[in-house]
Amino acid sequence: MNKQDNNIWVGVEDLTNDPQYLENAKQEFFELPIVDALSKEASVIEKATQGASRRDFLKYAGFGLGAATIAAGCEMPVRKAIPYVVKPDAIVPGVANYYASTYVRGGDYCPILVKTREGRPIKVEGNTLSPITGGGTSARVQASVLDLYDTARLKGAFKVAKGKKTAATWKSIDEEVARFLKPGAQVRVLTNTIMSPSLKAAIADFTTAHPNTQVVTYDPVSVSGLLDANSANFGQRVVPAYHFDKADRVVSFGADFLGTWISPIQYAADFAKNRKSDDYKTATMSRLYQFESYMSLTGSNADNRILVKPSEMGAATVALYNAVAKLAGQPTVSGSKINATAATAVASIAKDLWANQGKSLVISGSNDVAEQIVVNAINNILGSYGATIDFGKYSNQRQGSDAAVQALIKEMNGGQVDALIVLGDANPVYDLPNGDAFKAALGKVKGFSLSTNGMYNETSEACSLLAPDHNYLESWGDVEAQNGSYSLVQPTINPLFDTRSALVSFLAWAGNSNAYPTVMPAANDSTAVAAPSVVISDRPEYDYLVKYWQSNVFGKQSKFSTFQGFWDSALHDGIFEANVTASVGSFAGDVAAAATKVSKPVSGDALEVAFYESINIGAGQYANNPWLQEMPDPVTRHVWDNVLCIPVNWNGKKSYKSLNKLKDGDKAELTVNGKTYTFAVVRMFGMKSNTVAIALGYGRTVDGAVGVNTGTNIYNALKVSKSGTTQYFATGATLSNRKGEDHDFACVQHHHTMGLTTKEGGKDGGVRKADNKAKDVPFYVDEEILAYQGTLVDRSVIRTSTLANLKDDVKDLVDERHHHQHLNDQTLYPGYKDIYKQGHHWNLSVDLSACIGCGACSVACMAENNVPVVGKHEVSIHHEMSWLRIDRYYYGDSENPNVVYQPLMCQHCDNAPCENVCPVGATNHSSEGMNQMTYNRCIGTRYCANNCPYKVRRFNWLDYTTADIFPWNEPTLKDGDEQAFGADDLTRMVLNPDVTVRSRGVIEKCSFCVQRVQEAKLTAKVERRKLRDGDVKSACQTACPTGAITFGDGNDTNSEVHKKMADKRNYKVLEEVNTAPSVGYWMKVLNKNSDLV
Amino acid sequence: MSAIVAKVREPLIEGNKSYHDITEDICSPTERLPGIAWLVGLLVSVSVLTFGLVCIFITIWFGIGTWHLNRTIGWGWDITNFVWWIGIGHAGTLISAILLLFRQRWRTGVNRAAEAMTIFAVMCAGLFPLIHMGRIWLGFFIFPYPNTRGPLWVNFNSPLLWDVFAISTYLTVSLLFWYTGLVPDFATIRDRATGFRKKVYNFLSFGWTGAAKHWQRWENVSLVLAGLATPLVLSVHTIVSFDFATSVIPGWHTTIFPPYFVAGAVFSGFIQLYCSTGRNSIGFSAKNLSRIFSGMYCWCFSIKSRYDGTSSGGGTIGILF
Known part of the structure; x- marks a missing residue:
């Protein structure tokens, strides 16, 4: 396979100069299979013309023209807003309140600030006080606020029979539960990982009342092997704390720790700390080796990837153990042979690790106990324990046991279970390898089976009772994600539906009905509202939580003498860190035995x-x-x-x-x-x-x-x-x-091509057919041919380097930019540079070395800016609306390439090509360097989108937001859906009132979060001070777990963003076009092991 | 025929017709009921028109997204059609105006059809930029009219706005040119008509009496308008090509577009004219035209093919023709 060290490509056709692809790329019009497209479109059109006769045909035709003519004069439908009769003290209309809370779902955890407007949570930000995440978030965290307004949520308690659910009162649910919870009843609580100490205490209370209760914990994507290995080697069945920030060499055997593995937000933040440097001349970086068979998110960010088959993973682990043990002078164990490339790689990786003892870290994503024991042994030899791995501040984020849930199925089949309570997100019917067996076994539970999931899912369907829990934004709760790291969950809105905290349910079923009333004010239960026996608080889970913290957590600190002071502080910060001493753990395990048990390469x-x-x-x-x-x-x-x-x-x-x-x-x-x-x-x-x-x-x-x-x-x-x-x-x-x-x-990768030119001088416009001699090779790269997207390399879109070559590459980059700037200075047109030097000039900088491509920023942008969702079909015809996209480019070795992710938003060019061409002046430049869209002036000629070299402008092709003046013309989200997404009033509660909802027919794009800039400026004005650096943070910036994005005033020479834009690693995309963008990118730098290339 | 025609030339009108015969030939179609062929033609046209109206309804009701246009270029058949129709119009103008300037007598056989075609082509051309808009009901924003929004003016830097001016100028001149040519013929019909019909044609013919002074002024106006229309052919399509040529997009940003567009326009327009002057349904037959067209065809084709080979950008826009 040919090396393409200097080239960049996005896909196969691109790399191989597929003639059809090149032909298509040359046409700016993306071709659809026309017949299919028509049949698809028919679904939209049919709706309006269903059962249409010939007479209707003419009617529609006449009415259509009439309607279009009249519509200009039509008023928008009136939607009434009801003002407060008595205004709540805490709420000032138009001013957002932030509450510290915690996002928690199974093992996913993130301390957050919830932004509420007029009592509605509308956005989630990371809590910067957290030492675990440091303010980072993930795409899932950002999107979680939408789950609150999900129309599919269960709106109360239900009874289910034969897959059909009927609404029930909470009282009747509790009675049904009580009927079967006889003394001695065998109760099983099946749950995903629980990190809430108070919920665990409530379950313990329940267990006291019903002593034959057992809690079965499992995780849908399990790390059981890791937990069991640690249990065997260290006597602690926990995930230890991994310190990626202290590790100079990281080896990962298939663990996608930047994407999904255990605590990706934390790991990504820590990992990035060791990849960034302020001065390129003295830059140091960690090095990540990833063993894997497919390109995971972590692998795509690795410095060196080593390709092994999934079945070879165990043998590769043993091979590394042997190589390290040999260097350490320890006995080796017998292992299987792995592929030659990987075997060579293992030897040099071992050398590299050995040279970095105490600063290295080896992890494995395998769920095999034996493999994890071998990995533990490697870490032990390298002295990682106590240095990069800590058993004191272990993580609670995975606790599940695969064996336990399998044992539960056997028990249920044996008729030994009287009642099964499925807690939270646990959905074993769907996500167990033998989900069908679980479903069958569920039918054999003698008494009741109950699910507390807030949604109706595969397992709920097979249960008999549904007692839905609150959404986390409606709940009180606590989390101990890591030993001693507490955080609080506080409600930011009253429960939208007649749901009940699972904690309260357990207390109620434990027989605590007096202390903790079983009845919540329920719309469908008038008697319950009328006569609750004893009401201590309308939120019993709050009382329980406070009591629990008073007796169990308060004592872990010495700062506050009164509980109230402690509680207020913890609630304000959202987190509480107890002192925990680090624990090295002492390794005791039989590696030789484990090595024989690892998976054998097929x-x-x-x-x-x-x-x-x-x-x-x-x-x-x-x-x-x-x-x-x-x-x-x-x-x-x-x-x-x-x-x-x-x-x-x-x-x-x-x-x-x-x-x-x-x-x-x-x-x-x-x-x-x-x-x-x-x-x-x-x-x-x-x-x-x-x-x-x-x-x-x-x-x-x-x-x-x-x-x-x-x-x-x-x-x-x-x-x-x-x-x-x-x-x-x-x-x-x-x-x-x-x-x-x-x-x-x-x-979506091919939807926004930025490099549409061929290399000059080639015959046939630079396009050549693949060589015949390449017949047996599926793709073949002729080095003389410069690929289509590959010519991006001739346009300044992506710049990469390695730590070893950094100084030279920076020099080249500086020279290249000088050349571009010199050419740009020859322009005949007057510039406005002097104007933009005054006042604020907003800039955004992205560090491509820190960006891991996780997508948190793009979802945060959707949440902040009311960006519509369009559905699969619309995306397939390139109609997606995301303001911030993350382009993925390959470079390097075409067989095992490196990847660079480039978040691309509006570049806010000072010479913006889009502004020139709008016939009605709907897009223009602010004095602060922002490229602005005036939605109500836009008539939708799309010329600006055509003329944008970065392809970041989005057009509302159809009525995606239901904000149109014609009703009933929204596209459906998926075929067969009745309603477009976001068409209902519940989902619309998530909209950010500071951002206009765009109607059909207008262009939209990244606004640099102008509403945030405006808010910060007003705040500064009210406080009679100048705007400070850090006052304004864009939504993408706050979402980023690795701190790759910086936003601020480029004219402020002390600002972070000014320093970033002035750095020599900084470049601007397509600078040669002389658009003068306000967004800068730092070149992607890798720390490759040159022995491995 | 009283006009003196060189013996070596093929006569333009065969059959030894008198002026009266020609007047009869021209006027009689307006004085009798249309034939079956004409009615069938009308029926077909109206059916196609109705289909077009339904399509426009769907476009406006659901949005331009129903066209499956997409990125990276948000234009498709809408702007293609716009450019194409403008091109069609240009051929009509060229035929009648240039031939008038060059005193080509055979021009009279085709000029009326050519000018009418121009006007309808420009109207079609105007339709597409309208319906391609995301919000057609606000399309009036594109005109610079005094308003209470500041006042808020249009963006004079935008090639799309230049289009608006170019097209409206072109439509105005073409309309005048067409109507001026019609005036003597209206008068002829008026003279033969009676009753209400006579009144209508009386108004339309602006009191034409056929006086020598009328003819002299008529000749002058025709020449002036032809002189105006001819450079418009070049300027209008040049401006249309600026939509692409002044952009920064690779493949669009090229200086060859203005001549390329003009050549392409004339090329496609003549073929359209050739098709639309097959007027057998009202009793005329086109003669001598194929000779003219083949000459034009060769000329345009040579220009077009010259740039096809060398300009990669040309291929991009080639779809427009």
């Missing part, structure tokens, strides 16, 4: 499958969140589906040859563990040949309209390994040839 060319947790929708619990569904997967860049990642290059047996014909968007059948699934495929660079990868979490069958039938559920293809843990890979799979095409295949 020889030959059998197809292997890697299963991974989706970055967007997790293990499936986030499936009904349209913001997350519409966020492109960072690596594959597809939306609304799980696509099968296949290698670009198949080799080996003849049977794989035909698979080379598979193209992005083709459908193919994957047979794994005896089951067959149909997936759309996407060719992914950097995949080990003859392996495929597929995301878990899709294909929900019982969920809200958004989550249902989105993608394919593949949990039931998983297997439980011999050691009793779920195994996240499979061997011996087969993949069929092309079986049709996914017509709505929605992959």
Whole structure:
């Protein structure tokens, strides 16, 4: 395979100069299969013309023209707003209140500030006081506020029989529970990881009342192997604290710690700390080695990736152990052979690790106990314990046990369970490898089975009672995410529906009905409202929480002498850090025995499958969140589906040859563990040949309209390994040839091409057909041909470097920029530089080395700016609306490339090409350097979008927001949906009142969060002071877990952003076009191990 | 025929017709009921028009998104059609105006159809930028009219605004040119008509009596308008090409577009004229035209092909023709 060290590409066709692709790229009009497009569109049109006769045909035609003419004079529909009769003290209309709270869902955790406007939570920000996340968030955290306003939430208690649910009163639920909770009843509580000490205490209270209660904890995507290994080696069944910020060398065996593994926000923040440096001349960086078979988010950020098959992972772990042990003079163990490239790599990695003892860290994402024991042993030899790994401040974020839930199924089948309470997000029917078996066993529970999930899901459907919990934004609660790191969850809105805290439910069922009234004021239960026996507080869980903290947490500090003082402080900060002493842990384990138990590489060319947790929708619990569904997967860049990642290059047996014909968007059948699934495929660079990868979490069958039938559920293809843990890979799979095409295949990578020129001088416009001699090779790169998107390298879009070459590359960059600036100075037109030097000039800087591509910023932008969701079909025809997109480019070795992510928003050019061309002057420049959109002046000629070199302007093609003057013309989110997303009043509560909701037919784009700038300026004015650096933070900046984005006043020479823009690593995209952008990028720097190239 | 025609030339009108015969030929279609062929033609046209209206309804009701336009270029058949129709119009102007300036007598056989085609083509051209707008009901924002919003003016830097002025100027001149040519013919029909019909044509013919002074002034006005219309052909399509040529987009940002557009316009317009002057349904037959068209075809084709080969940008915009 040819090396393309200087080239950048985005996909296969691009790299191989596929003639059809180049031809298409040359046409600026993206071609759709016309027949299909018409049949799709028919669904929209049919609605209006359903059952239309010939007479109607003329009627519609006449009415249409009439309506269009009259519409200009029509008034907008009147929507009444009711003012407060008695204004609450805390609420000033138009002024946001922020409350410290905590986002918690299963093992996902993030301390947050909740922004509320007029009593509605509308946005989530990271809590910068937290030592764990440092103010970072993730896409899931950002999107969580939308779950509060989900129309599919259960609106009260229900009873379920034969898959049909009927509304019930809370009283009747409690009575039903009490009926079966006889003394001695065998109760099982099935839950995902619980990090709330008070909820655990409530369950303990319940257990006291019903002594035969057992809590079974499992995680849908499990790290059981890691926990069990630590239990065996250290006597602590916990996830230790990993200090990525202290690790100069990190080796990860398939752990996607920047994307999904255990605590990605924290790990990403810590990891980035060791990758950034203020001065490029003295820059130091950590180095990340990633062993994996597919391109994970972490792998795409790694300095060196080592490709191994999933089944080779165990052997690779042992190989590294042996290499390190040899250097340490310790006995080696027997291991299997791994592929030659990886074997060579392991040797030099071991050397590198050994040279960095005490500053290195080895982790594994494997769920196999034996592999984790070997990893523990490596860390032990390297002296990581006490240095980069700490058992004192261990994490509570994963506690599940795969064996326990399997044992539960046996118990239920044996008729030994009287009652099953499924807590929170636990959805075993969907997300267990043997979900069907669980469902069958559920039918054998003698008494009742109850789910407290706030949504109706696969497991709820099989239960008999539904006692929905509050959304976390409506709840009181606490979290101890790590040993001694407490945070509080406080409600920011009254419960929207007749739901009840799970904690209160447990107390009620424990028989505490007097102290903790079972009755919440329920709309459908008039007697309950009339006569609650004893009311202590309208929020019993609050009383319980306070009592718990008073007796258990208050004593862990000495700062406050009164509990009230302590409580107020903790509630204000949202967090409380107790002093915890670090614990090295003493390793005791039999590596030799473990080494024999690790997975054996499957020889030959059998197809292997890697299963991974989706970055967007997790293990499936986030499936009904349209913001997350519409966020492109960072690596594959597809939306609304799980696509099968296949290698670009198949080799080996003849049977794989035909698979080379598979193209992005083709459908193919994957047979794994005896089951067959149909997936759309996407060719992914950097995949080990003859392996495929597929995301878990899709294909929900019982969920809200958004989550249902989105993608394919593949949990039931998983297997439980011999050691009793779920195994996240499979061997011996087969993949069929092309079986049709996914017509709505929605992959956004090619939607915004910025490099439309061919290299000059080439015949046929630079396009050449692939060489004949490359017949047997699926793709072939002729170095003389410069690929289409690859010519991006000739335009200043992406700049990369390595730590070793940094000084030279910086010099080249400075020279190149001088050249561009010199050319730009020759312009005939007058500039306005002098004007922009006065007052504020807003700038934004992105550090490409720190950006990991996680997508938190793009979801934060959607939340902040009311960006509409358009659905899969609309995305497939390039109609997505995201103001901030993250482009993914490959560079380097085409077989195992590096990846650079580039968040691209409006560049706010001082010579903006869009402003010139608008015939009505709807977009113009502010004196502070902002490129502004005036929505109500826009008539929708789209000329500005055409003329934007960065392709960041978005057009409201259809009525995505239901803000149109014509009703009933919204596109549906998915085929078969009755209503467009966001058309209902509940979902619209999430809208940010500071940002206009755009109607159909207008252009929109990133505004640099002008509403935040304005708010900060007004605040400064009221306080009679100058605006300070840091007063204004854009939504993307606050969301970023790694601090890659900086926003501020570039004219303020002391500001952070000014320093960043003045740094020599900084460059501007397409500077040669002389658009004078206000956004700067720092070149992507890697710290490659040159021995491994 | 009293006019003196060189013997070596093929006569323009065959059949040894007198002036009276020609007047009869021209006026009689307006004085009798249309034939079956004409009615069938009308029916077909109205059906297609109705289909077009339904499509426009869908576009306006649901939004331009129903066209499946997308990124990175938000334009498609809307602007393609706009450019194409303008081009069609140009051929009509060229035919009648340039041939008048060059005193080509055979021009009279086709000039009326050519000028009418120009006007309808410009109207079609105006339609597409309107319906391609996201919010057509606010389309009046594009005109610089005094208003109470500041006043808020249009952006005179925008090539789209130049389009507005270019097209409206072109429409005005074409309309005048067309109507001026019609005046003597209206008078002829008026002289033959009776009753209400006579009154209408009386008004339309502006009191034309056929006096020598009338003819002299008529000739002068026709020449002036033809002189105005001819450079417009170049300037209007040049300005249309500025929509693309003045942008910063690779493939669009190229200096060849103005001549390229003009050549392409004339090229496609002549073919349209060739098609639309097959007027058998009202009893005329086109003669001598194929000779003219083949000459024009060769000329345009040579210009077009010259740039196809060398300009990569030309290929991009080639779809417009």
